[in-house]
Amino acid sequence: MHLRALPPQAVAMVSTLEEIIAIVRACAEHRTPIIPYGAGTSLECHVGAPQDGVSIDLSGMKRVLRVNPEDQDCTVEPGLTRSALNEALRHTGLFFPVDPGADATIGGMAATRASGTTTLRYGGMRENVMALSVVTADGRVIKTARRARKSAAGYDLTRLFVGSEGTLGIIADVTLKLHPAPEAMSAAVCAFASARGATSTVVEAIQGGLPLARAEYLDAAAIGAVNGVFGTTYPVSDALFLEFHGSAEEVAAHAERARSIAAENGGGEFRWAVETEARNQLWKARHNAGLAALSLRPGARPWSTDVCVPISQLPDCIDATKQDIAALPFPAIVIGHIGDGNFHVILLLDSASPEESDAARRFNDALVARAIAMDGTSTGEHGIGMGKRECLRQELGAAVDLMADVKRAIDPHFLMNPDKIFLSCANAQPT
Amino acid sequence: MHLRALPPQAVAMVSTLEEIIAIVRACAEHRTPIIPYGAGTSLECHVGAPQDGVSIDLSGMKRVLRVNPEDQDCTVEPGLTRSALNEALRHTGLFFPVDPGADATIGGMAATRASGTTTLRYGGMRENVMALSVVTADGRVIKTARRARKSAAGYDLTRLFVGSEGTLGIIADVTLKLHPAPEAMSAAVCAFASARGATSTVVEAIQGGLPLARAEYLDAAAIGAVNGVFGTTYPVSDALFLEFHGSAEEVAAHAERARSIAAENGGGEFRWAVETEARNQLWKARHNAGLAALSLRPGARPWSTDVCVPISQLPDCIDATKQDIAALPFPAIVIGHIGDGNFHVILLLDSASPEESDAARRFNDALVARAIAMDGTSTGEHGIGMGKRECLRQELGAAVDLMADVKRAIDPHFLMNPDKIFLSCANAQPT
Numbered sequence: 001m002h003l004r005a006l007p008p009q010a011v012a013m014v015s016t017l018e019e020i021i022a023i024v025r026a027c028a029e030h031r032t033p034i035i036p037y038g039a040g041t042s043l044e045c046h047v048g049a050p051q052d053g054v055s056i057d058l059s060g061m062k063r064v065l066r067v068n069p070e071d072q073d074c075t076v077e078p079g080l081t082r083s084a085l086n087e088a089l090r091h092t093g094l095f096f097p098v099d100p101g102a103d104a105t106i107g108g109m110a111a112t113r114a115s116g117t118t119t120l121r122y123g124g125m126r127e128n129v130m131a132l133s134v135v136t137a138d139g140r141v142i143k144t145a146r147r148a149r150k151s152a153a154g155y156d157l158t159r160l161f162v163g164s165e166g167t168l169g170i171i172a173d174v175t176l177k178l179h180p181a182p183e184a185m186s187a188a189v190c191a192f193a194s195a196r197g198a199t200s201t202v203v204e205a206i207q208g209g210l211p212l213a214r215a216e217y218l219d220a221a222a223i224g225a226v227n228g229v230f231g232t233t234y235p236v237s238d239a240l241f242l243e244f245h246g247s248a249e250e251v252a253a254h255a256e257r258a259r260s261i262a263a264e265n266g267g268g269e270f271r272w273a274v275e276t277e278a279r280n281q282l283w284k285a286r287h288n289a290g291l292a293a294l295s296l297r298p299g300a301r302p303w304s305t306d307v308c309v310p311i312s313q314l315p316d317c318i319d320a321t322k323q324d325i326a327a328l329p330f331p332a333i334v335i336g337h338i339g340d341g342n343f344h345v346i347l348l349l350d351s352a353s354p355e356e357s358d359a360a361r362r363f364n365d366a367l368v369a370r371a372i373a374m375d376g377t378s379t380g381e382h383g384i385g386m387g388k389r390e391c392l393r394q395e396l397g398a399a400v401d402l403m404a405d406v407k408r409a410i411d412p413h414f415l416m417n418p419d420k421i422f423l424s425c426a427n428a429q430p431t
Numbered sequence: 432m433h434l435r436a437l438p439p440q441a442v443a444m445v446s447t448l449e450e451i452i453a454i455v456r457a458c459a460e461h462r463t464p465i466i467p468y469g470a471g472t473s474l475e476c477h478v479g480a481p482q483d484g485v486s487i488d489l490s491g492m493k494r495v496l497r498v499n500p501e502d503q504d505c506t507v508e509p510g511l512t513r514s515a516l517n518e519a520l521r522h523t524g525l526f527f528p529v530d531p532g533a534d535a536t537i538g539g540m541a542a543t544r545a546s547g548t549t550t551l552r553y554g555g556m557r558e559n560v561m562a563l564s565v566v567t568a569d570g571r572v573i574k575t576a577r578r579a580r581k582s583a584a585g586y587d588l589t590r591l592f593v594g595s596e597g598t599l600g601i602i603a604d605v606t607l608k609l610h611p612a613p614e615a616m617s618a619a620v621c622a623f624a625s626a627r628g629a630t631s632t633v634v635e636a637i638q639g640g641l642p643l644a645r646a647e648y649l650d651a652a653a654i655g656a657v658n659g660v661f662g663t664t665y666p667v668s669d670a671l672f673l674e675f676h677g678s679a680e681e682v683a684a685h686a687e688r689a690r691s692i693a694a695e696n697g698g699g700e701f702r703w704a705v706e707t708e709a710r711n712q713l714w715k716a717r718h719n720a721g722l723a724a725l726s727l728r729p730g731a732r733p734w735s736t737d738v739c740v741p742i743s744q745l746p747d748c749i750d751a752t753k754q755d756i757a758a759l760p761f762p763a764i765v766i767g768h769i770g771d772g773n774f775h776v777i778l779l780l781d782s783a784s785p786e787e788s789d790a791a792r793r794f795n796d797a798l799v800a801r802a803i804a805m806d807g808t809s810t811g812e813h814g815i816g817m818g819k820r821e822c823l824r825q826e827l828g829a830a831v832d833l834m835a836d837v838k839r840a841i842d843p844h845f846l847m848n849p850d851k852i853f854l855s856c857a858n859a860q861p862t
Contacts, residue, residue, distance in 0.1 A: 070638060070743035113583045124581055126590075127558065142830040148739040149771050150555055151808035152544045152594055154815055154823050154852055155834045159557075159590035163583055180640035207501060209611040250681070308579040312501035340580050377582035384585055392585050399573040402841065403586045409840030410833065421585055 006048030008035055008055035015060045017133070017141065017172050024170065025139040027054055033418045034137070036166040038079060038108030041100075043304050044385025046112065046165055051418040056170060058107055064088045065173060073130060073147060075175045078107020085176075094178040097122035100381065101287045107171040112383045113163030117286070120339035121213040121245065124381070128177045129162050134169040137411040147175060160406070165383055166417035168410045182245035185213070186255055187279045188270040190242070190262050191235040195219060195322055195334075197266040198238045199315040202338050204261050206311055210254060214243035215339030219322070221296065222289045222333040229292040232285050235268065241286050243279070289335050293346050296331045300348035305364050305387075307371035308342035308380025317374055318343060324363055330356055332363075342380035368394070384421045392421065437479030439466055439486035446491045448564070448572070448603050455601065456570040458485055464849045465568070467597040469510060469539030472531075474735050475816025477543065477596055482849040487601060489538055495519045496604060504561060504578060506606045509538020516607075525609040528553035531812065532718045538602040543814045544594030548717070551770035552644040552676065555812070559608045560593050565600040568842040578606060591837070596814055597848035599841045613676035616644070617686055618710045619701040621673070621693050622666040626650060626753055626765075628697040629669045630746040633769050635692050637742055641685060645674035646770030647717055650753065653764040656723040657716050665716075666699065672717050674710070720766050724777050727762045731779035736795050736818075738802035739773035739811025748805055749774060755794055761787055763794075773811035799825070815852045823852065 012023045027034050033053025040047055049055060061077035062084065068074065069092050076085060081103045085096050098109060100116035108114070110132065115124025122128070131145035144157035161168055192198040195217075202215045217240060218226070224236045242258055244251045259270050273282045294302060309317045318334065321343075325332045330350065336343025345367065349356040368378045368391045378384075378391035393400050404422050407414070414424040443454045458465050464484025471478055480486060492508035493515060499505065500523050507516060512534045516527050529540060531547035539545075541563065546555025553559070562576040575588035592599055623629040626648075633646045648671060649657070655667045673689055675682045690701050704713045725733060740748045749765065752774075756763045761781065767774025776798065780787040799809045799822045809815075809822035824831050835853050838845070845855040 068741065068743065070634075071741040072638070073741070113587070115581055115583075119581065126581070126587065136833070140829055140833075142833055143827065144830060146803070146808055146826065147741045147806040148773075148802075148808040148811060149742070150546055150550060150557070150739055150773065150811055152546075152810045152812045152814040153808050153819070153826055154594070154831065155837060156544070156557065156587075156590045156594055157830055157833065159587045160837075163585075163587055203501075207503070247684075253678075308581055310499065310502040310504070310578045311580070312499065342579075342581060371579075372577070375578040377577055377579040377584045379583045380579060380581055381583050383583040388584075395577065395584055396574065398571055399575055399588055400585065402567070402571075402573055402588065405840040406586060406591075406837055409836040 006045070006050050008049035009052045011055045011057050013057045013060055017135070020056065020135050020170055020172055021139050021141065023054065023056060024135050024137065027415060028138055031413055031415065033415050034170070035417050036111065036170045038105030039081060039103065041102035041104045042108065042112055042385065043382045044387040046383060046385045046417070046420055048386060050386065051424060053418070059105065067092060069094060071147065072178045072180070073175060074178055075173055076106050077173055078171045079105050081105050082109065089178065093181055095181050096176055097179055098124055098128055101290070106174050106176065110162050110171055110174050111164065111166050113381070115337070115340070115381045117214045117216055117283070117337055119337060120215055121211065122179055125162055126159060129158055129174060130177055131158055131175040132161050133172040134161055135172050136169040137413065137415045141172065163383070165385065165420045167407060167420050168416060184248040184251040185243060185245050185279065186251050187214070187241065187243040187273045187282050188255065189234055189282065190240045190270050191268040192238045192240070193266045195238045195318050196315055198240050199318050199338060201240060201262045201265045201267060203311055203314060204265070205258055206339055210257050211246070212242060212254070212258070212339055213245040214241065215337070216241040216286055217334070217336050217338040217343065218286065218289055219334040221331065222293060222335050225292040225296050225333065226285045226289050229295050230285055230288065240267070241282060289333065290346050293333045293348060296333070297348040300330065301351040303347040303349060303360055304344055304382070305347070305367060306336070306342060306344045306380050306382045307367055307376060307378060308340060309371050309374045309376030311341045313374040313376065314338055314341050317370060320370060321345060321367060324366060328363060329359055340380065341376065386419055389422060437476070437481050439480035440483045442486045442488050444488045444491055448566070451487065451566050451601055451603055452570050452572065454485065454487060455566050455568065458846060459569055462844055462846065464846050465601070466848050467542065467601045469536030470512060470534065472533035472535045473539065473543055473816065474813045475818040477814065477816045477848070477851055479817060481817065482855060484849070490536065498523060500525060502578065503609045503611070504606060505609055506604055507537050508604055509602045510536050512536055513540065520609065524612055526612050527607055528610055529555055529559055532721070537605050537607070541593050541602055541605050542595065542597050544812070546768070546771070546812045548645045548647055548714070548768055550768060551646055552642060553610055556593055557590060560589055560605060561608055562589055562606040563592050564603040565592055566603050567600040568844065568846045572603065594814070596816065596851045598838060598851050599847060615679040615682040616674060616676050616710065617682050618645070618672065618674040618704045618713050619686065620665055620713065621671045621701050622668045622699040623670065624668065624697045626669045626749050627746050629671045630749050630769060632671060632693045632696045632698060634742055634745060635696070636689055637770055639692070641688050642677070643673060643685070643689070643770055644676040645672065646768070647672040648765070648767050648769045648774065649717065649720055650765040652727065652762065653720045653724065653766050656727050656764065657720050660723040660726050661716055661719065663716050671698070672713060720764065721777050724764045724779060727764070728779040731761065732782040734778040734780060734791055735775055735813070736798060737767070737773060737775045737811050737813045738798055738807060738809060739771060740802050740805045740807030742772045744805040744807065745769055745772050748801060751801060752776060752798060755797060759794060760790055771811065772807065817850055820853060
């Protein structure tokens with residue numbers, strides 16, 4: 001089932017709030033499932049239509065509705081992509097930092113509680129969404145909050161909808177925190193003799209309070225793939241991609257501390273990227289590592305999974321994961337936002353081979369079980385979707401029943417993005 | 432009604448999770464309301480028993496269950512106070528920053544989404560609670576999350592319970608983020624010729640990205656009360672209490688930038704407090720300003736209200752509020768966490784006078800309406816309780832119905848802390 005295409009019966013291209021409401025009301029009347037769609041970059045089958053229904057394509061709703069530079073916030077339509085938002089902000093001195101890699105839509109990022117490379121310093125969507133307008137399954141429109149930086153007014157509906165994966169309503173606009181563009185930035189790549197050297201460097205930096213803006217790990221297989229596809233010349237070994245933001249003095253001081261910690265952990269020279277173009281190239285290589293991995297086995301089907309553990313557990317978790325990878329009958333790479341304790345494994349399997357599918361499933365089960373045993377989570381940022389429903393139960397037990405109670409209260413006919421997070425049938429029984 | 436004592440029929444002093452469960456089950460069986468109680472420092476009648484019932488006093492559950500210095504987190508029982516937690520952390524190099532002023536319990540602070548003087552830099556309970564164990568109205572125990580720094584696993588139940596004011600369940604333990612104690616700290620008090628000078632200083636500092644750790648405003652009446660009660664000698668004028676955290680170099684650089692912005696806005700000399708004892712005295716004066724205000728009218732009943740607005744609106748909001756205060760028939764002070772756009776007004780009224788009560792109510796209504804008109808919130812940190820239910824509707828409209836749907840799903844008989852956030856009767860009707 002993993003990653004199988006599950007097309008809807010119809011696609012509605014909407015361009016206004018009123019159109020969303022009209023379609024939702026029509027669907028509600030006919031008890032037809034509704035599947036919100038942004039850029040289609042999610043990884044756990046969030047946009048599939050297992051119960052048929054109408055996909056509501058929000059990619060045409062991409063206006064910046066309002067920028068408040070003096071309050072460092074903005075309100076945008078859900079179909080705007082993060083890169084288009086940052087383009088629109090270019091002359092304000094502000095930027096929107098959340099960077100999941102893909103050029104996802106802001107609505108999709110809110111719906112899946114996206115995070116990514118800069119979450120270590122700026123937080124993810126959980127921290128950066130201030131308010132949402134949402135159309136619920138009965139066609140009501142609610143506004144979850146106003147623009148105050150904090151509030152104690154009632155339940156935190158903003159964060160209830162952030163990460164609800166389209167199962168509680170359709171996000172119609174998003175108010176976001178913005179951040180001042182840092183005065184100075186520098187990035188560096190450092191090669192290590194072992195995964196342990198790279199992971200320990202980041203753990204020690206975090207524990208020492210060093211403010212890293214990005215701390216990304218790529219294993220040797222990922223570096224090899226990146227070099228092969230993009231013509232880069234990084235040493236083929238485990239590597240850290242680091243970035244520092246702040247004043248020129250802070251950036252220099254933080255980079256020097258990082259260099260010293262890396263050296264104590266067997267790290268090589270820092271290869272610097274300070275100018276914008278050089279930094280962009282470096283992060284392009286990082287962001288496209290997953291794509292580059294496809295070159296390791298042309299024609300293979302990629303399966304991208306992720307977990308997140310408390311930082312002290314990260315070196316052991318990655319070492320054990322790499323041992324499991326060594327025993328797989330197909331190639332795989334490990335990359336991740338390890339400053340948050342979060343990493344991805346991309347498995348490259350032959351989808352025609354039941355043996356390989358079984359091996360991949362066993363690998364993923366073991367990965368999730370290990371993360372949970374370390375008091376971590378079955379998914380740091382990809383979400384539950386259809387792929388990790390059983391993992392969610394394994395991770396949170398009876399809390400999942402309470403989530404289903406909330407789902408039932410807000411969407412009693414289970415019309416909103418069915419079978420994501422929970423199976424609709426099991427939970428749609430009247431209580 | 433405001434602040435009227437509403438005692439419960441019985442108080443249960445609990446010391447274990449099992450005792451909480453036993454009492455909740457007994458109450459559920461007899462449809463008896465349950466009112467969780469911590470330190471009793473909340474300000475909107477959160478611990479009153481308007482429908483009778485049993486108060487569950489959690490102040491005896493005050494153990495630190497686990498500290499994970501390497502992950503910078505800890506798990507504590509709900510009755511532990513924030514000062515007791517910081518005392519327990521004293522030798523770890525870590526601290527728990529959230530500081531609402533009162534020595535509240537961690538469970539109460541989570542339940543009311545507390546924030547306070549350091550929220551500007553470290554976030555409030557919304558940002559610093561990682562996970563909760565909760566006993567729901569039917570006696571179930573759920574764990575909302577594990578210890579990963581981020582997760583995309585299902586609905587964000589942690590943040591649903593943070594700020595739910597005891598209306599969804601009883602918090603039985605809390606897992607908190609901790610922060611490395613800053614290498615250096617310094618604090619300063621600066622007097623201004625006008626409220627506008629003080630507020631503009633903070634707005635410009637925030638807009639310029641200056642990392643303030645604390646930015647507190649006290650009006651001249653508050654300063655006068657503090658001087659009178661505590662023997663301090665601050666100039667009796669509008670004042671800022673500022674604090675800077677970081678490396679010694681950062682603290683010096685940030686303080687110098689703040690001094691320069693203050694000077695441009697008519698601020699006087701910075702009166703520094705660098706040593707721990709001097710800083711403690713300064714913050715003691717700030718924290719006890721509300722108490723000191725009682726001296727302005729001995730025997731008066733204090734009514735403490737709060738709002739929070741986008742930072743660009745703050746100077747206008749405070750100016751208009753101070754004009755309203757000038758027209759009141761009783762004294763009042765303005766103090767607040769203005770770096771977040773959040774401030775308090777403490778009204779000192781004669782509770783025997785219906786005219787004064789009416790004037791206070793009109794003042795509060797106008798304050799809330801102004802904050803909402805500025806796209807702010809009716810309460811930045813005090814919560815809704817019984818005092819601001821109508822304000823919540825005014826602020827969020829139909830979203831309150833959705834909150835009530837969630838309430839009904841999790842606590843169908845409205846046993847948990849009735850009449851807080853919503854009136855039980857109105858919302859307990861079957862849908």
